[in-house]
Amino acid sequence: MYRIFFEIQKKHWWFVTKKKIVIDFISRFLKLKADAKILDIGCGSGLMLNALENIGQTFGMDMSDDAIAFSKEIFKGQVEKGLLPDQVPYQTSFFNLITALDVIEHIDRDVDSLKKIRNLLADDGKAIITVPAYMFLWSPFDEVNEHKRRYTLTELHEKLIQSGFTVEDISYFNTLLFPIVYIVRKINNLLKRDGASDVDMPNKFVNYILTKIFGLELYLLRFFRLPFGVSIIAVVKK
Template sequence: MDRAVFDRMAEIDNEHWWFAARRDIIASLIERQAKLGRRLRILEVGCGTGSNLALLQRYGDVDAIEPDDPARALATSRSGVPVKGGLLPDGVKLEDSAYDLIVLLDVLEHIPDDEATLAALRSKLAPDGRLIVTVPAAPWMWSAHDLAHHHQRRYTAKTLTDVFQAAGFRVRYRSHFNTVLFPLIAAARIAGRLLRREGGDDAIPPRPVNRLLRGLFGAERHLLGRASLPFGVSLALVAEPANR
């Protein structure tokens, strides 16, 4: 991502409705889809400025990777986690069969070779380990926001499933999310295309609006991990190695 995008994330990721509600949803996914009951060994790939690390530390001992130097330094100072540098699939040394849970939270869409990256991570999972990803959905919604964030692609349910299967995974659970606000966000992205707006759309709205949007989006945590939603701005998927 552009340096300015990382800097903006560091300013807003504690309060912005999207980041805050997504953490609630991720917590629900972990609690319903990961094998809890003990402290897990967890890896976050592409932790950015570290806004998810405190959440992950509730469930176990956390390692993290982030290739951007300033973002990595901020993530480390925020969390106390010594975040590693490097790029997957070949640029990071990780222990085989080490992790109970690996998460890529709106990261896979940034990686040019998503299949090779997933294949590399498969061998890092423990025998009963799980991998959780969230990605942007609906390729037709491609906009200046995706360009500003250096996305390589948006996924459909099929293309996301296909790349996991090609990388040697079995899909346990898959669902769209950010469904309640889908019409509003889709309309905003279409309007941005028509008006040729540039840059992302991640400004924090006024506090009452921010609170309302967080409540609407975050309410989906009661369904995610239990039911599958048929459409939405994003996709979540939980997988395990197919040969285990």
């Protein structure tokens, strides 16, 4: 899966638009100085590292040697092996921004992991966290990616508060394509397909259309908290 992500992440509608949405949230909710310290936890195949590098001094962390190897092919900064919540190779109270994008759903101790993210932040530091939404969307894709759970917005909000964060904004997203995702997931479950189909690269026309539809949410999220979606995004403050 890391290889698949590495090969398609620069053009697949989901990865391209998700990155734009995260960067837009950073620009709206953080006023970072040029020497800001940024950590991307669960950096995977390096999707966010180059984009974050344009904002501040960026570091990466992942539990997978394969992921780190892919990240280092496209990112020259520091990427360390680590695992939330107990095996983190970075010092506490150090980072001005931490991104944990589709990370905590992989971890049994999600609240402890959120507390660790908080401890890694400098005073007034912020984190941007995304997770997959709704257990009724559970599919082989979640199993292939070793997910432990999917969240409701209320559940994630409660765990963020329990971890000591102040929640500045939280919303579902990937809302406009929710009906399509729901139907595809249910068909895949019925036909017992493996999860790889969720990240198949669509043809150029379909990919273009999906990118444009999903891309509308970048603007909607500036004015509204979306009422449902395939994923959840939260901005939290130490």
